[in-house]
Amino acid sequence: MSNELLVGKSTDYPAHKENQRFRGVPSQNITVILPACNQEVSIGSIVLLSRLYADNVVVVNDGSTDRTAEVAMKAGAHIITHEPSQGKAEALRAGFNAAAALGSDIIVTMDPDGRHNPADIPVLVAPIMDGNAEMVNGSRYLNYPGKNAPLFSRTGQAMQAASAKMNFDLKITDTQSGFRAFAASTKSIFRFSGKKVPIESEMLADAGRSGIRITEVEIGAPSPSELSAGAPSKYISGALKTISQDIEANRPLYLYSVPGFALATCGFYMGFKFMEATFFGSASLSFWYTFLMVFLALAGAYMTLRGIVAHSMAGDAKQTDLT
Structure with a gap:
């Protein structure tokens, strides 16, 4: 395992204007965690953009066989390497531990493939900064019940939302979101086992059981073309599998x-x-x-x-x- 930081700037990516929503708010140390496996194409730009809204970016290089670690390090990230791959749950565990060592007040988890926009980080962490929540779930569907969304997508989301209410006693519209923010004080409530259910569901279960305050904020929603890209049967079967795993593990x-x-x-x-x-x-x-x-x-x-x-x-x- 390694933990390295490269200080410097890269000119390989276009300039991005700093988000002004952090102006005038109390200073908090924010660390972004990016579990990554073979993401050399997108990881550099995600790290650079995330650094505009966070104090630290930790990339957990989980068994990559490409240049993910090298590109991320050049972009200015702390690098933790798992060889061989240990899975997303262990990657998040390592990332949370690294964030704690860096003195973080707020921890943000993101997917490294570009589906999450780092510019949404200020919106995501705002409820924690304001003292209104200890965990914030970034939802693609919060205000997107979807007149333009395919019926199978709306059905799958409704089923997963109902499952979250039954299994975790939480009103969550995007149960599998990887874009979340946590107060650093919540680190000890999570198991990071990922044995029987996806780690996203397990963390919701742990959070619901602990009684911490959880809220949702809207993040960038998928376009209708993205929602229609997958086969309806595959989407619904995936949703049903997740729901059955959640029920088996929790109910x-x-x-x-x-x-x-x-x-x-x-x-x-x-x-x-x-x-x-x-x-x-x-x-x-x-x-x-x-x-x-x-x-x-x-x-x-x-x-x-x-x-x-x-x-x-x-x-x-x-x-x-x-x-």
């Missing part, structure tokens, strides 16, 4: 025990009705009826038990990760 009773109890109830009810009919001599033994009855009862009992065990293990795992 396993809902995913397993509730439907399992319903199946077991059906199985036992069928068994009761069959026994009743047999007792009165109005029914004879049917293989398929018996098979379905036994299958529903056993499958339902298994799912119910699995949900209870998963719920207990999830609670123990969260406590272990936090300690």
Whole structure:
């Protein structure tokens, strides 16, 4: 692992006018974290633009095989290298630790591929600077319910927003946003495990459980052409996968025990009705009826038990990760 800083300026990128929204606000040390893997094309400009709105930029070079680290260092970033790749969760953990070592008051996470505009950093950190929040989620959909958005995109976002409300008790419109701001004091509440769910969802779960104040601000929204670029089936299946992972990790009773109890109830009810009919001599033994009855009862009992065990293990795992 290395942590290097190159002091200097680059003339390879066009000049960018400094954002004036920081004028007149109390001084706070802001560090931007960029987890990056093979992003040599975009990383230089993102680092340079981010430095206009932050005191430090930390690039976690996560197993890159190109010139990502070299370009980022020349642009003036602190470089942390993971060899081999350790994943985004570990990259964020390393970035948060580096930000703490740099004396940061506010930590900003961004994607390094250009989908996030560093000029939105002042908007993102404003609620923390004003003392109104400890975590700010940059949302592409906050004020973009989308008359022009495809139906599948609106459906996917609505499902993920509903999942965030159920799983994290948070009103979040962009659950998978990588553009977020955190008060440095929140560092200890995050597990950075990324084992069962995307790290973006895990951090929301940790934040919701901790009770810190969370708000959303609007950031640049994707254009209709960008939203339409992917196949609807792929987009919806990805959203459903994320939702199921969130429910399994945070509400396993809902995913397993509730439907399992319903199946077991059906199985036992069928068994009761069959026994009743047999007792009165109005029914004879049917293989398929018996098979379905036994299958529903056993499958339902298994799912119910699995949900209870998963719920207990999830609670123990969260406590272990936090300690």
